[in-house]
Amino acid sequence: MQIKLLFILILLTSVRLNGQLHLHEILLKASQFYHAEKYFEAITECKRLIYFDSEKLHSSTAYEIMGDSYKEAGFLSEAVQSYNQAEIFTFDKEVIYNIKIKKIKLNILRRTTSNAHRLLNELDSLFDYTKSEEVHYWRGWTYIFEDNWRFASLEFAKINSLHELKNFCEKVDNEKYSVTFAKTISAILPGSGQIYSGNYLNGIISLGWNVLWGYLSIKAFNADRIFDGVMITSLLWLRFYNGNISNSKKSVIEKNQEITNNALYYLQNQYKGKKP
Amino acid sequence: MYRTILLLIFVSIKLLSQEGYYSVSSRISFADYLLCNRDYEFAINEYNQIDKLESNDTIKFKLAFSYFKNGEFESAKIHFDKINNILSVQSKEYSEAIKFLINEPENYLTPQTIVGKKLVALNSLYQTNKSEDDLSTIFTKDDFIEIDGWLNSHNRINEKSILLAGIYSSLLPGLGKIYSGQTGDGITAFVVTSLLSYLSYDNFKNNHDFRGYLFGSLAGLFYAGNIYGSVVSAHQFNLKVKLDREDGFFSFLKLKNYFLTEPSFIQCR
Numbered sequence: 414m415q416i417k418l419l420f421i422l423i424l425l426t427s428v429r430l431n432g433q434l435h436l437h438e439i440l441l442k443a444s445q446f447y448h449a450e451k452y453f454e455a456i457t458e459c460k461r462l463i464y465f466d467s468e469k470l471h472s473s474t475a476y477e478i479m480g481d482s483y484k485e486a487g488f489l490s491e492a493v494q495s496y497n498q499a500e501i502f503t504f505d506k507e508v509i510y511n512i513k514i515k516k517i518k519l520n521i522l523r524r525t526t527s528n529a530h531r532l533l534n535e536l537d538s539l540f541d542y543t544k545s546e547e548v549h550y551w552r553g554w555t556y557i558f559e560d561n562w563r564f565a566s567l568e569f570a571k572i573n574s575l576h577e578l579k580n581f582c583e584k585v586d587n588e589k590y591s592v593t594f595a596k597t598i599s600a601i602l603p604g605s606g607q608i609y610s611g612n613y614l615n616g617i618i619s620l621g622w623n624v625l626w627g628y629l630s631i632k633a634f635n636a637d638r639i640f641d642g643v644m645i646t647s648l649l650w651l652r653f654y655n656g657n658i659s660n661s662k663k664s665v666i667e668k669n670q671e672i673t674n675n676a677l678y679y680l681q682n683q684y685k686g687k688k689p
Numbered sequence: 690m691y692r693t694i695l696l697l698i699f700v701s702i703k704l705l706s707q708e709g710y711y712s713v714s715s716r717i718s719f720a721d722y723l724l725c726n727r728d729y730e731f732a733i734n735e736y737n738q739i740d741k742l743e744s745n746d747t748i749k750f751k752l753a754f755s756y757f758k759n760g761e762f763e764s765a766k767i768h769f770d771k772i773n774n775i776l777s778v779q780s781k782e783y784s785e786a787i788k789f790l791i792n793e794p795e796n797y798l799t800p801q802t803i804v805g806k807k808l809v810a811l812n813s814l815y816q817t818n819k820s821e822d823d824l825s826t827i828f829t830k831d832d833f834i835e836i837d838g839w840l841n842s843h844n845r846i847n848e849k850s851i852l853l854a855g856i857y858s859s860l861l862p863g864l865g866k867i868y869s870g871q872t873g874d875g876i877t878a879f880v881v882t883s884l885l886s887y888l889s890y891d892n893f894k895n896n897h898d899f900r901g902y903l904f905g906s907l908a909g910l911f912y913a914g915n916i917y918g919s920v921v922s923a924h925q926f927n928l929k930v931k932l933d934r935e936d937g938f939f940s941f942l943k944l945k946n947y948f949l950t951e952p953s954f955i956q957c958r
Contacts, residue, residue: 435709435710436710439710453734456731457731457734457735460719460723460728460731461710461719464718464719464722465710465715465719640900
């Protein structure tokens with residue numbers, strides 16, 4: 414009787430172990446496909462594993478690999494959903510932390526920076542100070558993608574006052590032009606806002622038009638041609654004057670965009686540290 | 690004794706290995722799960738693998754069905770046309786629905802299935818408001834009521850006459866625009882044209898000929914532009930009505946799943 418019971422026990426154990434072994438094989442396969450950059454196949458294997466893993470022992474890992482594969486394939490929303498699922502199926506604090514970091518990186522890339530900030534705040538409250546450096550680092554990157562280089566620089570400074578990215582962000586912030594300043598000087602002297610942002614020709618042309626229509630308006634009023642004066646002032650001079658102010662804003666925004674793009678290009682191609 | 694136990698364990702493991710998660714039955718179960726989860730792209734991949742290992746009409750149908758649901762109508766049709774067995778009637782129905790979807794409905798060939806007949810009858814009803822066939826024999830009573838309701842709601846909006854819009858605007862600036870549904874634009878056109886005409890009249894009256902001509906020509910420009918704008922508005926209105934009807938027609942068909950029924954082996958729990 415005892416031998417029979419032992420036999421059944423061994424058989425059941427072997428069947429269970431065999432099942433687990435096969436599930437592990439699927440996980441290995443998914444991982445291999447992912448590393449071979451065969452993302453469709455990797456996702457298929459993860460889905461297979463999730464379907465057959467009735468005890469949900471490998472679900473978190475499978476969802477995580479699925480999220481990584483979706484991210485690499487450019488399906489960022491699907492990647493976030495997979496990471497969300499990966500988080501549900503684990504109790505391991507370290508795994509949860511890593512998944513949250515992956516989600517933050519995805520949100521930075523998707524420019525859904527408010528989500529990234531929310532997740533960073535969660536990390537701040539859930540994990541101790543040992544992780545704070547990484548939290549500051551990704552918060553800095555979040556600010557970069559919000560085009561807020563000054564705040565980004567302040568975040569990197571919290572890690573190290575000589576941090577490479579702190580200096581870089583500071584430099585970018587200093588290079589950028591002020592929209593308010595450009596608009597103000599353009600209101601005082603038409604064309605000066607464009608000149609300030611480096612659009613010399615545009616600035617000179619703008620100044621020329623304003624001088625011409627201003628001169629004709631004043632001349633008309635001086636000669637008591639009130640109707641002509643009102644018409645030239647309202648339809649021509651004011652139009653060019655307002656156009657000059659909005660043009661100076663546009664010019665600064667374009668210039669700032671160029672600076673941001675160059676900075677992001679540098680970060681993408683030449684910066685050696687961790688990137689989203 | 691122990692040798693027997695070890696042998697039994699070995700045999701059971703060996704048997705289970707062969708029947709693992711990549712066996713045909715497991716693959717089918719996994720592919721069905723993907724299909725039910727609307728993961729059509731992955732289901733297509735899995736059914737294709739199964740089709741290579743063990744082909745039958747059910748697998749072919751499921752593969753074609755996944756292509757159909759994924760919007761890959763050409764591939765779906767190729768696979769539906771391959772089925773020649775007990776499922777051939779349903780496959781033909783899907784095939785005719787695809788033919789209806791990928792061809793211009795006007796060029797649709799004579800239908801052989803009830804689904805095809807329904808689609809052709811409905812298309813003729815949509816295009817001409819009348820059908821050559823007796824609809825009550827083709828559609829069920831519930832379908833008929835639904836179609837009637839849909840047609841009535843979509844036929845309520847009449848198209849605008851381009852000629853009338855032009856004439857209205859030439860008689861009273863802005864009226865053509867109001868007729869075409871652009872009330873705000875119509876009122877603006879009326880106010881601007883009237884104001885410019887008045888300024889022109891007033892200047893001529895006070896012997897300011899230059900200003901009179903200036904405002905007069907501006908008023909003329911606005912008047913002509915308003916007539917042209919009314920004609921364009923009426924045209925745009927008609928285009929929108931046409932697009933809305935077309936959109937509504939195909940949405941209705943999609944909602945009714947093109948009158949196609951899903952076989953019992955596909956219906957998910």
